[in-house]
Amino acid sequence: MGAIVVFALGAFFCLWHRTNMLMVILGFLLIIVTVRAVDRAIHTKYVLTNDGVLKVKIGRIGKTTHIPLTDVKTIEKRPFAFRLGYYALIELMNGSVVSVQPDNVDSFMSALQKRIEKKDNEE
Structure with a gap:
């Protein structure tokens, strides 16, 4: 902002x-x-699908990134500069990272953790 x-x-x-x-x-x-x-x-969306994919749509003219939940290694809550807010850092199995900035980071991370645990229990 x-x-x-x-x-x-x-x-x-x-x-x-x-x-x-x-x-x-x-x-x-x-x-x-x-x-x-x-x-x-304003227009960035984060969607958790039923088939275990996190879709990150960046703006209206940006591309959509598909992140399979099976590829997620860790999820961390990190502060912005000067602790003005927080974002979630998602580390993937291949070593790459994706940062997401939902409105409520804690609920987003808990929903993501539940989906990952659900996928692990199904396999």
Whole structure:
């Protein structure tokens, strides 16, 4: 959220002080970055399917990432910078990591843990 404010203020400053063409171009680029950041903040969805897949849809124009719950190695709750909030870090079996930022990190992690345990018990 803080980055969105910084980008918007930067765009406002560049378009207010349009002394040369570079400031105008930078202002419009910052507007594009701000719109993209707002889209990602508002329209990101996390869906747990019945077949054991976590679908992460990033924004309206972003791609969807499919994470099989059988590939999840660990799930950790980590703080943002200056402890302004928390996010969930999902480590996969192949060593890659995925960070997700749901509204309620604790309930998201508990639902994910329940689904993983359910999948382990079925196998």
